[in-house]
Amino acid sequence: MLFRANVNGTWREADIWAGVSLLSALRDDLGLPGSKNACEQGECGSCSVWLDGVLVCACLVLAMQASGREVRTVESLSVEDRLHPVQDAFVEAGAVQCGFCTPGLIVAVTDLLEQEPHPSEPAVREALSGNLCRCTGYAKILDAVRLAEERLESAG
Amino acid sequence: MSVRTVTRSIPDGVGTSSRRIDGTPKVEGRYAYGSDLWAERMLWGATLRSPHPHARLGSIDVSAASASPGVHAVLLARDVPGKNTYGLEFADQPVLAGDVVRYQGEPVALIAAEHPEQARRAAARIEVEYELLPVLSDMQDALLDDAPKVHDFGNVLRHIRIQQGDPAPAADVWVEGYYETGMQDQAALGPEGGLAIPAEDGGVDVYVATQWLHVDRQQIAPCLNLPEEMVRLHMAGVGGAFGSREDVNVQIHASMLALFTGRPVKMSYSREESFFGHVHRHPFRIWMCHGGTRDGRLVVVRARLLADGGAYTSSSSAVIVNACTFACGPYEVPNALIEGTAVYTNNPPCGAMRGFGAPQVCFAHESQMDRLAGALGIDPVELRLRNAMYPGANLPTGRPLHGAASVREVIERCRDIPLPVETPLESRERSLLPGGVGNVTRGEGIRRGVGFAVAYKNIGYSEGFDDSSEVEVSVTRGPEGAVVEIHTAGIDYGQGLHTIVAQIARTELGVSRVVVRQPDTLIGSAGSTSASRQTLMTGGAVHQACAAVRRTLFGRLQARHNTGLEPDPSLELVGGEVLREGVAIATIEELLDDPVVERLVHHHRRTTSLDENGQGDPHVEFAFAAERVVVEVDEELGLVRVVQVAATADVGKAINPQGVTGQVEGGTAQGLGLAILEELQVKDGVIRNPSFTDYLLPTFLDMPPVVTEIVEDPEPGVPMGVKGVGEHSTVVSTAAIVSALRDATGRDLNRVPVRPDDLIGIVPPIQNRGGWPPSPKVPGNEPIPRYVGLSRGQGELMDEDG
Numbered sequence: 031m032l033f034r035a036n037v038n039g040t041w042r043e044a045d046i047w048a049g050v051s052l053l054s055a056l057r058d059d060l061g062l063p064g065s066k067n068a069c070e071q072g073e074c075g076s077c078s079v080w081l082d083g084v085l086v087c088a089c090l091v092l093a094m095q096a097s098g099r100e101v102r103t104v105e106s107l108s109v110e111d112r113l114h115p116v117q118d119a120f121v122e123a124g125a126v127q128c129g130f131c132t133p134g135l136i137v138a139v140t141d142l143l144e145q146e147p148h149p150s151e152p153a154v155r156e157a158l159s160g161n162l163c164r165c166t167g168y169a170k171i172l173d174a175v176r177l178a179e180e181r182l183e184s185a186g
Numbered sequence: 187m188s189v190r191t192v193t194r195s196i197p198d199g200v201g202t203s204s205r206r207i208d209g210t211p212k213v214e215g216r217y218a219y220g221s222d223l224w225a226e227r228m229l230w231g232a233t234l235r236s237p238h239p240h241a242r243l244g245s246i247d248v249s250a251a252s253a254s255p256g257v258h259a260v261l262l263a264r265d266v267p268g269k270n271t272y273g274l275e276f277a278d279q280p281v282l283a284g285d286v287v288r289y290q291g292e293p294v295a296l297i298a299a300e301h302p303e304q305a306r307r308a309a310a311r312i313e314v315e316y317e318l319l320p321v322l323s324d325m326q327d328a329l330l331d332d333a334p335k336v337h338d339f340g341n342v343l344r345h346i347r348i349q350q351g352d353p354a355p356a357a358d359v360w361v362e363g364y365y366e367t368g369m370q371d372q373a374a375l376g377p378e379g380g381l382a383i384p385a386e387d388g389g390v391d392v393y394v395a396t397q398w399l400h401v402d403r404q405q406i407a408p409c410l411n412l413p414e415e416m417v418r419l420h421m422a423g424v425g426g427a428f429g430s431r432e433d434v435n436v437q438i439h440a441s442m443l444a445l446f447t448g449r450p451v452k453m454s455y456s457r458e459e460s461f462f463g464h465v466h467r468h469p470f471r472i473w474m475c476h477g478g479t480r481d482g483r484l485v486v487v488r489a490r491l492l493a494d495g496g497a498y499t500s501s502s503s504a505v506i507v508n509a510c511t512f513a514c515g516p517y518e519v520p521n522a523l524i525e526g527t528a529v530y531t532n533n534p535p536c537g538a539m540r541g542f543g544a545p546q547v548c549f550a551h552e553s554q555m556d557r558l559a560g561a562l563g564i565d566p567v568e569l570r571l572r573n574a575m576y577p578g579a580n581l582p583t584g585r586p587l588h589g590a591a592s593v594r595e596v597i598e599r600c601r602d603i604p605l606p607v608e609t610p611l612e613s614r615e616r617s618l619l620p621g622g623v624g625n626v627t628r629g630e631g632i633r634r635g636v637g638f639a640v641a642y643k644n645i646g647y648s649e650g651f652d653d654s655s656e657v658e659v660s661v662t663r664g665p666e667g668a669v670v671e672i673h674t675a676g677i678d679y680g681q682g683l684h685t686i687v688a689q690i691a692r693t694e695l696g697v698s699r700v701v702v703r704q705p706d707t708l709i710g711s712a713g714s715t716s717a718s719r720q721t722l723m724t725g726g727a728v729h730q731a732c733a734a735v736r737r738t739l740f741g742r743l744q745a746r747h748n749t750g751l752e753p754d755p756s757l758e759l760v761g762g763e764v765l766r767e768g769v770a771i772a773t774i775e776e777l778l779d780d781p782v783v784e785r786l787v788h789h790h791r792r793t794t795s796l797d798e799n800g801q802g803d804p805h806v807e808f809a810f811a812a813e814r815v816v817v818e819v820d821e822e823l824g825l826v827r828v829v830q831v832a833a834t835a836d837v838g839k840a841i842n843p844q845g846v847t848g849q850v851e852g853g854t855a856q857g858l859g860l861a862i863l864e865e866l867q868v869k870d871g872v873i874r875n876p877s878f879t880d881y882l883l884p885t886f887l888d889m890p891p892v893v894t895e896i897v898e899d900p901e902p903g904v905p906m907g908v909k910g911v912g913e914h915s916t917v918v919s920t921a922a923i924v925s926a927l928r929d930a931t932g933r934d935l936n937r938v939p940v941r942p943d944d945l946i947g948i949v950p951p952i953q954n955r956g957g958w959p960p961s962p963k964v965p966g967n968e969p970i971p972r973y974v975g976l977s978r979g980q981g982e983l984m985d986e987d988g
Contacts, residue, residue, distance in 0.1 A: 068425070117214065121205050164375050169847075
């Protein structure tokens with residue numbers, strides 16, 4: 031089937047199987063492997079993307095459901111050589127180890143801070159509880175959220 | 187020549203929290219993991235696995251699968267080009283089952299197709315006849331004379347006995363306990379994945395997420411019937427490992443399909459297949475008896491350990507040695523009798539997972555220390571201090587402890603970390619109650635508890651194994667100045683090896699631009715990224731290679747100035763300049779008309795195997811850790827909130843303090859998982875929860891703050907005095923959390939993971955039927971596969987290299 035969607039600001043097309051997920055279309059058909067395939071059943075959040083501006087697990091969306099709509103992935107966040115403040119905060123705070131959960135978390139944290147620039151700690155934990163990380167024990171991800179918060183605020 | 191005083195040092199060197207060398211591509215989503223790889227004309231591989239834990243294979247009909255759309259190959263055991271077995275320590279695991287399957291999920295057939303869905307559908311069309319065989323699913327049953335035999339030679343994998351002093355001395359107080367640990371999964375978020383590309387010379391290039399390229403190659407080549415040099419391994423990005431990638435997963439299968447089809451073949455497991463496609467942490471049953479004096483001195487430890495190795499050997503033969511040698515904990519014990527048996531069953535194969543046998547015994551020995559403290563009326567922390575190991579202390583394996591031992595310091599500093607401030611229940615957010623927002627009480631049933639545990643873990647491989655590391659460090663003059671390139675086969679799966687070797691090179695050579703090449707088999711083995719060993723081994727190798735580079739550079743300078751050939755100890759390399767007594771006399775660029783290239787192999791001190799009484803010097807060095815845990819338990823609902831973990835970790839020298847605390851936090855999270863959440867539920871050999879919906883990993887809501895103090899007690903005689911940091915927090919945290927749960931509930935929690943039912947007391951503590959199992963009859967303390975003549979794995983590799 032013909033899949034056509036606005037992905038990271040560009041209209042993209044691919045001939046896909048009707049049954050594939052948006053995650054599979056992004057990774058296997060559009061050459062965007064930044065969204066990760068850790069569980070493919072909506073438990074781990076490592077495939078988090080925006081669909082028409084709403085945070086979703088790309089593994090739980092049929093690609094054809096996203097056809098004709100706007101998809102934004104982790105690949106959209108850095109501009110040329112400049113990292114998005116959330117991306118930079120993750121590196122600075124040591125919130126990246128193996129990095130497999132990282133793209134999904136960066137999308138989720140960016141979404142959280144766009145909606146709530148100064149979330150309480152319980153609010154951060156709740157908002158990110160759908161993103162599994164097996165390496166860090168989450169402490170440095172919390173540090174990264176705080177650092178990103180400061181940087182986004184000072185950037186206005 | 188300019189002469190001036192130089193004071194600046196290179197940023198991002200040893201001791202700084204330098205940013206990860208691979209951090210930017212990882213946060214951008216550009217870092218290529220094994221499951222992200224892609225090549226022109228690439229096919230997708232899939233595996234058909236046995237749904238039965240024990241069965242004889244009858245006819246296999248592949249005609250429908252072969253005729254399926256997009257299918258290019260369907261391969262069975264008869265299609266394996268070379269030897270049909272592989273394995274880390276013994277080659278006993280079939281590449282594809284030929285006559286018998288011994289565990290649920292054992293691979294039976296391979297498919298390559300244009301699209302992954304085509305490959306999966308074709309796999310479902312393969313018709314296999316299975317004749318079901320009796321399933322051996324209980325590790326104690328494995329020792330019975332009339333038990334079904336998993337292998338022709340029986341069910342004993344290895345039996346170890348460590349005896350020291352008098353195993354039945356007089357003691358004032360005795361405590362005895364029985365403990366069980368469940369099967370834990372590494373659950374690395376990155377699924378197993380890789381890409382095999384057939385080469386023009388008839389060989390194959392394999393890009394794979396792994397922990398040790400060379401041991402993979404050693405297992406792949408004979409199965410493909412290729413000489414090792416025609417099997418070239420390259421590290422693909424690794425999405426975590428924790429031991430799960432020590433054993434081969436997609437490597438041989440993808441290579442077979444690539445060689446058969448002549449096209450690149452990618453394999454990437456789903457999460458469900460991942461649970462079947464790698465080994466797990468061994469479930470243990472542990473019987474322990476401690477005798478002590480009235481003033482709180484350990485007199486004797488007796489222990490009987492049983493580990494379920496599952497269907498194949500994997501690294502069980504080393505795990506049982508580790509468990510036995512660490513069974514007494516980091517305490518001096520004059521008398522000990524430790525017996526441990528690893529057995530085969532038709533359960534999923536178990537092997538390496540972070541801690542490697544030590545977390546299971548730590549849970550038992552620390553539970554015993556708490557019991558002994560209770561029996562004696564001594565504070566549990568004080569009891570541990572009275573018995574703490576020290577440099578030169580006698581180990582149960584009969585030699586004085588070699589090197590550093592900071593047990594007292596890790597205990598005292600952990601004890602002294604301030605306790606968390608208690609937020610009154612009435613002013614708390616609901617998410618801060620045990621069970622979070624799911625807790626609908628007013629907190630009436632909440633009880634607080636504090637627990638403490640201490641652990642130690644060996645660094646590097648043991649029992650005489652020479653797990654050396656080869657590196658090449660080169661320095662060249664680039665357009666923007668000197669550039670250092672490090673070539674190692676050492677895998678960085680997220681713990682930060684490549685970042686810390688760059689830090690070491692910056693400090694040692696005073697050059698800020700450092701490139702770490704993607705690991706491959708064009709250089710010699712670095713050993714496995716496991717056993718907390720890479721900072722010691724590959725970090726040490728880089729440290730020494732940098733010293734060799736410095737010697738060469740200084741030699742060039744001395745040759746230029748005719749100042750003799752004797753090494754000049756007053757020369758230093760700082761900030762890209764050569765200094766004599768703090769004064770710059772040359773830039774490094776001036777000395778780089780030709781590049782400097784130094785390659786060397788770094789070995790750790792030699793260890794020995796254990797004799798028939800378990801005596802010897804099996805371990806290279808040790809790292810020590812303590813944790814104090816505060817929990818709250820809702821005694822009516824059985825819900826837990828871990829409030830705080832206070833941790834000390836002795837790492838010898840922290841090359842990257844942020845990386846060290848990251849290891850402690852992450853390692854603690856995995857220990858928390860084993861304590862209260864994670865268990866792969868296996869019934870009659872069948873895994874009942876192979877998904878992240880049903881296998882519960884700690885989330886952001888489960889993890890408390892971890893307050894870490896890094897202890898740096900340098901190991902004498904090793905580069906930079908380093909130990910390791912990968913494992914000891916995992917080893918200690920399960921025991922510390924359960925200790926706190928006992929303190930809160932007063933219950934006898936003797937099995938992990940602890941369940942809500944255990945905490946509210948609606949199920950009694952686990953009782954073992956039959957008591958301490960008898961010792962099996964074995965020819966000696968070597969792995970049984972060695973006595974029956976199975977070919978060896980890693981040992982051969984290192985003998986060749988060493």
